Amino acid sequence: MRTASKLTLDDVKIILEGAQKKATEMSVEMDIAVVDEGGHLLGFYRMDKAKITSIDIAINKAFTAACSRRPTHEYQAVAQPGAPAYGVNMSNQGRFMIVGGGLPITAGDEVVGGIGTSSGKVEQDMAVAQAGIDAFHSYVQK
Amino acid sequence: MRTASKLTLDDVKIILEGAQKKATEMSVEMDIAVVDEGGHLLGFYRMDKAKITSIDIAINKAFTAACSRRPTHEYQAVAQPGAPAYGVNMSNQGRFMIVGGGLPITAGDEVVGGIGTSSGKVEQDMAVAQAGIDAFHSYVQK
Amino acid sequence: MRTASKLTLDDVKIILEGAQKKATEMSVEMDIAVVDEGGHLLGFYRMDKAKITSIDIAINKAFTAACSRRPTHEYQAVAQPGAPAYGVNMSNQGRFMIVGGGLPITAGDEVVGGIGTSSGKVEQDMAVAQAGIDAFHSYVQK
Amino acid sequence: MRTASKLTLDDVKIILEGAQKKATEMSVEMDIAVVDEGGHLLGFYRMDKAKITSIDIAINKAFTAACSRRPTHEYQAVAQPGAPAYGVNMSNQGRFMIVGGGLPITAGDEVVGGIGTSSGKVEQDMAVAQAGIDAFHSYVQK
Numbered sequence: 001m002r003t004a005s006k007l008t009l010d011d012v013k014i015i016l017e018g019a020q021k022k023a024t025e026m027s028v029e030m031d032i033a034v035v036d037e038g039g040h041l042l043g044f045y046r047m048d049k050a051k052i053t054s055i056d057i058a059i060n061k062a063f064t065a066a067c068s069r070r071p072t073h074e075y076q077a078v079a080q081p082g083a084p085a086y087g088v089n090m091s092n093q094g095r096f097m098i099v100g101g102g103l104p105i106t107a108g109d110e111v112v113g114g115i116g117t118s119s120g121k122v123e124q125d126m127a128v129a130q131a132g133i134d135a136f137h138s139y140v141q142k
Numbered sequence: 143m144r145t146a147s148k149l150t151l152d153d154v155k156i157i158l159e160g161a162q163k164k165a166t167e168m169s170v171e172m173d174i175a176v177v178d179e180g181g182h183l184l185g186f187y188r189m190d191k192a193k194i195t196s197i198d199i200a201i202n203k204a205f206t207a208a209c210s211r212r213p214t215h216e217y218q219a220v221a222q223p224g225a226p227a228y229g230v231n232m233s234n235q236g237r238f239m240i241v242g243g244g245l246p247i248t249a250g251d252e253v254v255g256g257i258g259t260s261s262g263k264v265e266q267d268m269a270v271a272q273a274g275i276d277a278f279h280s281y282v283q284k
Numbered sequence: 285m286r287t288a289s290k291l292t293l294d295d296v297k298i299i300l301e302g303a304q305k306k307a308t309e310m311s312v313e314m315d316i317a318v319v320d321e322g323g324h325l326l327g328f329y330r331m332d333k334a335k336i337t338s339i340d341i342a343i344n345k346a347f348t349a350a351c352s353r354r355p356t357h358e359y360q361a362v363a364q365p366g367a368p369a370y371g372v373n374m375s376n377q378g379r380f381m382i383v384g385g386g387l388p389i390t391a392g393d394e395v396v397g398g399i400g401t402s403s404g405k406v407e408q409d410m411a412v413a414q415a416g417i418d419a420f421h422s423y424v425q426k
Numbered sequence: 427m428r429t430a431s432k433l434t435l436d437d438v439k440i441i442l443e444g445a446q447k448k449a450t451e452m453s454v455e456m457d458i459a460v461v462d463e464g465g466h467l468l469g470f471y472r473m474d475k476a477k478i479t480s481i482d483i484a485i486n487k488a489f490t491a492a493c494s495r496r497p498t499h500e501y502q503a504v505a506q507p508g509a510p511a512y513g514v515n516m517s518n519q520g521r522f523m524i525v526g527g528g529l530p531i532t533a534g535d536e537v538v539g540g541i542g543t544s545s546g547k548v549e550q551d552m553a554v555a556q557a558g559i560d561a562f563h564s565y566v567q568k
Contacts, residue, residue, distance in 0.1 A: 001289050001290065001291065001292065001295060001391060001396070001424065002289070002290045002292055002474065003287055003288065003289055003290065004287065004288050004289070004290045005285050005286070005287055005288070006190075006285065006286045006287065006288045007285065008190050008285060008286055009162075009187055009188065009189055009190055011285060012187075012188075020151075036322065037322070037478075038194075038320065038321070038322020038323070038324055038478060039322070039478060039479075040188075040194050040197055040322055041186055041188060041197050042188045043186055043187055043188065044183055044185055044186035045151055045154075045185055046151065046154075046182075046183065046184045046185065047151055048148075048150050048151055052180070052182050055182055055183050063479075064479060066478075067477060067478035067479040068477050068478075068479040068480070069477060081506050081507045082506060084502075084525070084526070084547070084548040085525055085548065086502060086505070086506070086524065086525070087502075087505065087515040087523065087524040087525055088483070088525055090515050090516060090520045091479070091482055091483045091486065091520070091523065092479055092482045092483070093482070093519075093520060094520055096479060107285060112285070140285065190286065193351060193352050193353060194321075194322060194323060194350075194351035194352075195323075195347075195348060195351040195352040195375070195376055195380060196352070198375055198376045198377070199372070199375045199376070202375065218368075218370060218371075221370070221371065222365050222366060222370070223365045231371040231374050232374060235377075236374045236375070236377060236378055239371065239375065240370065240371040241368070241369055241370070241371055241372055242368070263368070264368040264369065290474075292474050293446075293471060293472065293473055293474055296471075296472075304435075322478075324472075324478050324481055325470055325472065325481050326472045327470055327471055327472065328467055328469055328470035329435055329438075329469055330435065330438075330466075330467065330468045330469065331435055332432075332434050332435055336464070336466050339466055339467050
């Protein structure tokens with residue numbers, strides 16, 4: 001047996017609110033998903049004009065980041081034609097997202113979940129996901 | 143053309159918080175989902191000990207209630223063997239839930255979404271879903 | 285944040301071996317699956333004459349037991365026609381197993397995973413799953 | 427009629443242990459799957475820090491190698507845009523893996539199964555899969 005940390009719903013609300021706040025500041029409305037370390041949904045917000053197609057994308061970015069334990073944007077280069085992981089995005093029933101906007105949520109050196117955001121440009125999605133992470137770390141450090 | 147009412151993220155948080163509060167009072171931890179009138183996810187909370195299998199169930203109860211415009215428990219009787227809608231729960235790729243805990247969210251005589259809850263006994267799920275609806279109506283009337 | 289316990293691969297081999305030993309004693313060859321608390325596969329053995337259709341069933345019994353935190357056989361009664369959870373086995377993309385042979389794996393009062401077995405009669409599946417659990421608890425207590 | 431060779435669970439454990447040993451030596455924790463000649467799961471180990479997204483990938487690399495009777499990495503070149511098998515990885519419901527780390531398991535000139543590994547760099551996955559094969563051949567020759 002080994003021990004691990006788990007996000008609580010209180011943590012999840014901090015993360016979702018942090019991400020929503022950043023999206024509002026950037027004037028882009030997003031779908032924002034938080035999952036546990038097994039990729040299962042913990043919390044979700046759809047901002048009013050976020051895309052419906054981005055619900056699935058946000059959830060699956062969070063899933064991919066949590067379960068591969070890497071930011072989704074790091075898979076862009078290795079999944080390109082000619083690169084060694086070309087085709088990886090077809091795995092996991094197509095849930096493996098290689099578009100930026102999915103980040104692992106860590107506590108110490110442990111991955112405890114993932115956040116995924118979608119509806120904006122990739123840089124916007126990445127910034128909003130990062131704001132969710134930052135809100136969590138500020139909160140935990142208190 | 144016609145006009146329709148739409149839930150906002152502010153409304154959704156009211157509904158989720160109302161449901162969570164009731165579940166806490168009842169000492170049962172639940173998955174709580176709110177969807178729009180098209181059955182697409184607007185918001186989701188997983189309470190800390192809610193079941194992982196109930197994520198899918200909560201979301202699909204909300205989907206079924208919103209898109210069929212009826213509470214999910216009303217389908218129990220008609221979906222029994224020998225009853226006229228036997229087999230309906232196989233439709234919609236198995237997403238059609240006939241277990242209680244899914245309620246349409248209405249504004250006037252219009253269905254604007256659905257709430258679905260899961261992890262407790264059916265009566266508990268139904269009470270928590272109703273508390274979400276009640277919180278919404280109290281808020282709207284103010 | 286909260287803390288949780290996790291099964292290691294060493295634990296998983298103890299569980300699989302304990303279940304295989306019991307199946308051998310009972311002269312029935314089985315598919316045996318162990319999953320984590322999120323329902324994700326940790327280990328799997330197919331005994332030589334175990335059924336191929338039972339691979340999916342064993343894995344999904346383990347998934348259901350871990351993620352609903354209840355033995356799968358406890359869902360038989362409530363999922364019958366006329367009972368309150370009729371239709372629940374259609375949820376989770378049909379992965380929700382209500383046939384005996386899936387048991388949660390616990391450490392203290394915490395569910396840390398699930399075991400699922402299939403290929404025999406239901407009582408045989410249940411006995412083999414229990415033997416896996418027993419092997420784990422004997423090992424942990426040492 | 428013809429006769430065929432079949433892997434036993436004893437063989438499968440030799441293969442899994444051989445692969446796990448190599449992964450441990452390389453300080454990378456992996457998901458390791460062994461399937462029969464029909465691509466159906468025979469055995470599986472998840473090492474403690476192996477990726478959850480790699481469960482599906484390891485199983486499907488093993489499936490692809492066994493059922494196409496070729497190493498998965500041999501499909502990389504032919505599946506590139508402009509190459510003759512472009513799109514092949516969409517076949518078999520997306521289970522056709524073209525990333526290295528899947529190898530057929532042979533006995534004489536016969537394919538009797540496949541091994542698939544995932545969580546490391548592609549070269550690491552390939553080395554761990556090969557170590558599983560090597561362990562099997564050493565064992566069979568005794």
